[in-house]
Amino acid sequence: MANIKSAKKRILVNQxxxxxxxxxxxxxxxxxxKFNAAVEAGDKAQASELYKLAVKKTDQAVAHGIxxxxxxxxxKSQFTLKYNQMA
Numbered sequence: 001m002a003n004i005k006s007a008k009k010r011i012l013v014n015q016x017x018x019x020x021x022x023x024x025x026x027x028x029x030x031x032x033x034k035f036n037a038a039v040e041a042g043d044k045a046q047a048s049e050l051y052k053l054a055v056k057k058t059d060q061a062v063a064h065g066i067x068x069x070x071x072x073x074x075x076k077s078q079f080t081l082k083y084n085q086m087a
Contacts, residue, residue: 024066028057032075039082051083 002008035050058075061067067075 021064021066024057024061024064028054028061028066031057032079035079036082039086042086044086047083047086051079054079 002011031050031054035047035054038047038050055076058067058072058079062069062072
């Protein structure tokens, strides 16, 4: 355990930030799973909504520094391919 006051504060701040990052990652994974399920089921209307949401959550993860922009571009490309192959 840290002895210096500023080090103690950094530990608390890092824990809070880790929880926020975990929350964003979890939301992203959940939306991706729902999108993939909708594509597998062939539900075009639901897949359309979840596609938009998946792209939005991916961009938000990049904005928060959780995903690299190239990783996000790859994910969005894969979403688009799956969505377009439904038709």
